[in-house]
Amino acid sequence: MGKATGFLEYQRMNPKKRPPEERIKDWDELRLPQDPEDLKIQGARCMNCGIPFCHGSALLNGMAAGCPLQNLIPEWNELVYKGQWQEAYKRLIRTNPFPEFTGRVCPAPCEGSCTEGYIMESVAINSLEYEIIERAFKEGWVVPPKAKPTGKKVAVVGSGPSGMSAAYYLNVVGHEVTVFERNDRPGGLMMYGIPNMKLDKSFVERRIELMKASGIQFILNTEVGKDIPAQELVDKYDAVVLCAGATKARGLDVEGKDLKGVYFAVDFLKATTKSLLDSKLEDGNYISAKGKNVIIIGGGDTGTDCVATSIRHGCESVHQFEIMPEPPEKRNEETNPWPEWPLKLKVDYGQEEAISLYGKDPRNYLISTKKIIGNEQGEVKEVHTVQITWVKNEAGRMIPQEVPGSEKVWKADLVLLAMGFLGPEDTIPSELELERDPRSNVKADYKVFETNVEKVFAAGDMRRGQSLIVWAINEGKLAAREVDKYLMGKSVIK
Structure with a gap:
């Protein structure tokens, strides 16, 4: 102490x-x-x-x-x-x-x-x-690790936090690691899903360069399951670690969901970051919020990132819809006791900026989107909502109930869907006939990480569903330990 x-x-x-x-x-x-x-x-x-x-x-x-x-x-x-x-x-x-x-x-x-x-x-x-x-x-204390080669080759699919972590630890114990990434830059959602002001990409690139210097190979612009068969990796490498994330975005099943101007938040954020890195936004290859009335459907970190990004584009206005009630200012000790994660209201950086610019918090709670209306050109122009309350049904489950007379029409030129992800994309699991859990994630027990296919492992969001970066790093590390055991009979990875 x-x-x-x-x-x-x-x-x-x-x-x-x-x-x-x-x-x-x-x-x-x-x-x-x-x-x-x-x-x-x-x-x-x-x-x-x-x-x-x-x-x-x-x-x-x-x-x-x-x-x-x-x-x-x-x-x-x-x-x-x-x-x-x-x-x-x-x-x-x-x-x-x-x-x-x-x-x-x-x-x-x-x-x-x-x-x-x-x-x-x-x-x-x-x-x-x-x-x-x-x-x-x-x-200068951070240096690329070196290890005595084992002669074993491992393919890691996906270069997000779980893939980077798995590659790091497998390399540390001497395996030859190749990371496959479908984008033009490694880093996964850390590169293209998190805005630069929250995580400057120079710091992601700094770490990638260290990993390259330690002997890890990154193959970019290559989507496993499309550009190269997943089975080819299984045949060519001694082990394969699937860390491709849970990138199937959750949509909104309402009238007008396919109008021009309705986008998934992840596509909005990715396009902005790529254009920023490629040309400082000069190429125009992004979904611009400049001069637009922006509606963000969904809360969480992604919603906050969309608020901040829209403001930097120069939006006319920005509103954020959340179907859940506003959190309390302090932890509820009866329903949310310590040491659980405290469910309480916080004003994140995006909300701070909206308050500074527009004079009010952009978040609107207990609100449900009924439909999206477009103009004659098929472009979004309005979002129709209704307030809701949460009530228990006959089975004791909480369900949303509309509040009569609470309908509202919001002017909108850009609608961003920030409602999370449904699970991993189907390409690789379908090709390799991997077992899935009830939420469609690749089935592989925690602390084991091996799938039903010999020498194929899964970790991170692809295995557990959408989660925190720190959980992804942890899963990559523990999966690397299990791969090392599989290849060598034991592991020094802790």
């Missing part, structure tokens, strides 16, 4: 962000660096409690509680407090291969389960993680 009374003496300090009115003019990252002395104080706030729930790994009521990677959080908190940054980095990478990603985009379930957070503000774990890895890169 760094300082026995630190949690009593010091207040939590969140990292500062650039002002909304400044940052909406560009696509640069939001966060500002913190003073090292302030960070030491934040490390001192860690209680080093007897049972550190922060680095446990559990699902409580279907939500992450603690760190899925089981990061040694109290240890590197104390090392930061003592100014031992390189030792803190060594502790951090023992469990997490990519802290630069989780430090930026992980919602920090560790903080939701922090013991200190039970009675006061939790330790600023996410901020410390971010600063540790960035100092490590600055000081």
